[in-house]
Amino acid sequence: MKQNILVTGASSGFGLLIANKLSQNGYNVIGTSRNPEKYGATVPFKMIALDLDSEQSISSFSERLFKEIPKLDILINNAGFLVAGIAEEIPIELGRQQLETNFWGTIKVTNTILPQFRKQKFGKIITVGSIVGLVAFPNVAYYAASKHALEGYFKALRYELNEFNIDVAMIEPAAFKTSIMDNSSSPINKIADYNSLRLKIEKFTNELVKSAEDPKIVAEKVLKVVQTDKPKFRNIVGKGTSVLINLQHFAYGILEKNVLKQLNK
Template identity: 90%
Template sequence: MKQNILVTGASSGFGLLIANKLHQNGYNVIGTSRNPEKYGATVPFKMIALDLDSEQSISSFSERLFKEIPKLDILINNAGFLVAGIAEEIPIELGRQQLETNFWGTIKVTNAILPHFRKQKSGKIITVSSIIGLVSFPNTAYYAASKHALEGYFKSLRYELNEFNISVAMIEPAAFKTNVINNSIATINRIPDYDSLRNKIQKFSDELLSKAEDPKLVVEKVIKVVLTDQPKFRNIVGKGTSVMINLQHFAYGILEKNVLKQLNK
């Protein structure tokens, strides 16, 4: 029998690539989007409506989901967005929205699925986080905060779900060629004192993105976790990520100097 997999945010970016690959591999995939009618005819899998910013949408989507399928085997949390900008320049309301969508929205969706996983005594929760959830970089303060929060939350949750045979895993990609930057929200508030730093950050980001890898590596990592009965919690993927994490844990000062060196070029 085909496994049923839910992929949130499946209309673009990693979510679309992951959902398409899982469908090609023979899984029954259900994707979510705020506007499923816009994408339903262009994807080979079922799409249902889900808005992470709407309490009503989240509370009703579970009921709609289980009208489509009798059982869910895997939840892949992917939906979210990026707020880019100097931390002081970002309005608090926009920062709050970043946390509301990326963190609270993901938690609410997970909580909507957990009763079904507990009842069936099985399930797997895979959350697409980011290397920025482990190592922060300039211009991503609220995005980093949302991803750090997810890392901490699911790190605790995995212990609580162990007795129900529900596994929890995180995917932490580095920089990859997706549309996340193009779809990001950038603040229009500009504080002149940051102009020099802003230009250096832009140069640093352009260089980083020019060397970004093919996102199929992230898809392959997700597939590997899907196929693993007891996946490890942390699954980093991307060039230099292992070194980056080791530097953070054992020599954070060196990592900090390397980032500042790049910004001061």
């Protein structure tokens, strides 16, 4: 019998690539979107409605999901968005929304699935984080905070679910060519004192995007974790990620100097 896999945020970006990859490899995929009717006819998998910012949508989600499938084998948390901009310029409400969606929305969806996983005594939770959830960069303070929070939460959850045969893993992608920047939210009111830094960050970001890899690599990494029995918790993917993680653990000061050096070019 085919394994059933839920992929949140499956209408674009990493989520769409992941859902397509899993579907092509013989899994029964259920994707989520705020507007599933908009994408349902264009993808080879079932789409159902889920809005991470709606308590009502999340609270009724489990019932809707299990009308479509008798059991769920794997949950892939991917849905979220990016707030980009100088931290001081970002309105607190927008920063709060970043955490509400990326962190709390993900936790709430996970909690709707956990009773079923505990009942069936198996399951796998794979959450798409980010390299900035391990090593923060300028201009994405709230996004980095949301991804750092997910890292800490699921690290603890991994231990708590071990006795129920529920695996927990994180995918930590570096920079990839996706539409996340195009769909990002940013502050309207700019502070003049940051104008010089803003230009340097823009140049740094453009160079990063130019050299970014094909995001299909992330979908391949997820497939590998799906197919691995008892996967490791942290699964980093992308150019230079190993170096970044090693620098974070052993010489964060060197990493900081390198980032500042790039911004001061």
